[in-house]
Amino acid sequence: MLRVDGLTRRFGDHLALDDVTFDVVPGRMTGFVGANGAGKTTTMRIILGVLGASAGTVHWKGAPLTPDVRQDFGYMPEERGLYPKMKIRDQLVFFGRLHGLDQNRAAERTDKILERLGLGERATDVLETLSLGNQQRVQIAAALVHEPIALVLDEPFSGLDPLAVDAMVDLLREEVTPEVPVLFSSHQLDLVERLCDDLVVLSRGKVVAAGAVSDLASGPTTTYRLVVDGDAGWLRDVRGIRVRDVAGGTALFDVEDGVGEQEILRQAISRGPVREFGPERVALSDVFREATR
């Protein structure tokens, strides 16, 4: 497991990270979200050793992460960092070699990944002649070529069209074994909700929410939705609930502690047909908005 433990980072007077702690569990995709400037890139750079921490430690399997172990990580930096004038196959083989693969293995892995990303025919093209989307595919290939033991990806899907996102996600799922923890940052909440198992929400340098997406997004709710024939305005006079919204026969309301939602349902039935009644699922965007307020 990859653990970020009490990371703090100052830039002059500015506290960019304030005691940031979270786990990235192997075999699970962890989404890292937060508004611009929240500290995601800073955290990722510290994990990769590109930047030092003012305090705190990064742990790998219970021990402080060493440069040797980090060499086996895969990283897709925000500023990217491939060579524009180098042929993509040569480039990927080079990265594989940098991470310790021998020439044959680096070439084998490169060819497999390029094929998988639909870039087999472009292998001898120079990077800068590729479309931006394809350059981004090569960038993810560079992070994967050496069969990394952990993956840290800074905005890997930004600027990609939905088909390219799907291709990249398929590749990630294929390449990422149950031993590999994956941390990726993203601004696209819909994507995060679709892809991630776990989520870490950062706001102004602090972790404000963390856990399984399924728990965070649909967690315990006190909000209910009722749809009846006729007008649901009578709910406004019911004690123990707070009406959020009524539009004709559709109402959204919060139930206060100690008030049974079944009692509200009974009252609704006594007034006429009930078409829908149930807890309102909290969307991830609401969790995010609430957490970063």
Ligand SMILES: Nc1ncnc2c1ncn2[C@@H]1O[C@H](COP(=O)(O)OP(=O)(O)OP(=O)(O)O)[C@@H](O)[C@H]1O
């Ligand atoms: N080298 C630096 N020198 C000074 N301040 C910095 C430096 N790097 C980052 N910061 C500041 O630290 C804070 C966190 O920045 P960071 O880039 O980590 O945020 P982020 O969550 O990745 O944002 P974005 O989503 O916009 O990339 C910001 O206020 C930023 O201005």
